[in-house]
Amino acid sequence: MPNLVDKINALSREGVFEAVRMLGYDTFEIEPDQATEEAAALAPLSTEPYQNIEDLEQLARLTLIVAALTPEYEADVQNALDGIGQKQIVLGGLEIVALSIVALGALHVLISKGKTSEKTKITITDTKITIEEEVTYGISERLASILKAISL
Numbered sequence: 001m002p003n004l005v006d007k008i009n010a011l012s013r014e015g016v017f018e019a020v021r022m023l024g025y026d027t028f029e030i031e032p033d034q035a036t037e038e039a040a041a042l043a044p045l046s047t048e049p050y051q052n053i054e055d056l057e058q059l060a061r062l063t064l065i066v067a068a069l070t071p072e073y074e075a076d077v078q079n080a081l082d083g084i085g086q087k088q089i090v091l092g093g094l095e096i097v098a099l100s101i102v103a104l105g106a107l108h109v110l111i112s113k114g115k116t117s118e119k120t121k122i123t124i125t126d127t128k129i130t131i132e133e134e135v136t137y138g139i140s141e142r143l144a145s146i147l148k149a150i151s152l
Contacts, residue, residue: 004068004074004077004078004081005065005068005069007081008061008064008065008068008077008081009061009065011061011081011084013053013057013091014089014091015084015085016057016060016061016064017057017060017089017091017095017096017099018083018084018085018087018089019060019064019077019080019081019083019084020060020063020064020080020099020102020103020106021089021099021102022079022080022083023063023064023067023073023076023077023080023106024063024099024102024103024105024106025102026076026080027067027073027076027080027106028102028105028106028109030101030102030105030106030109032097032098032099032101032102035101035102035104035105037108038101038104038105038108039101041104042056042097042100042101042104045100046097046100046101049093049096049097049100050093050096053096056096056097056099056100056103059100059103059104059107060099060100060103062103062107063103063104063106063107063110064077064080066107066110066111067106067110070110073110117134117136118133118134118136119133119134120132120133120134121133121134
């Protein structure tokens with residue numbers, strides 16, 4: 001039985017974009033209109049998506065492979081691959097750009113483990129050294145509203 005990476009490498013272009021769509025929207029809850037950093041980073045490629053389709057496809061495929069090799073997302077990738085063909089997607093220019101933004105956003109989360117920043121503050125006084133570490137994680141607006149509602 002082929003492993004996930006082999007399955008991803010064997011996907012058609014449409015299959016890659018469909019799988020990254022499911023993974024990005026369903027697992028990582030990435031919305032293209034909220035992923036402004038990713039959209040800005042992809043601007044050179046997204047102005048002419050059809051001329052850059054191979055690069056954008058590689059980005060989507062890379063995102064799927066990184067997720068497949070991350071144990072906590074392996075089942076999500078398998079579900080995304082299993083879902084290919086259930087929804088008909090048309091790869092128009094805007095859809096290609098949106099899915100590329102979703103792919104880059106998901107890849108960013110995978111690589112950073114969701115961290116958006118890390119800070120370390122060291123305070124030295126006469127009698128002690130205090131080290132404070134702060135890690136900030138990016139979360140969706142929906143999750144933020146839920147956490148605020150329960151006062152976390």
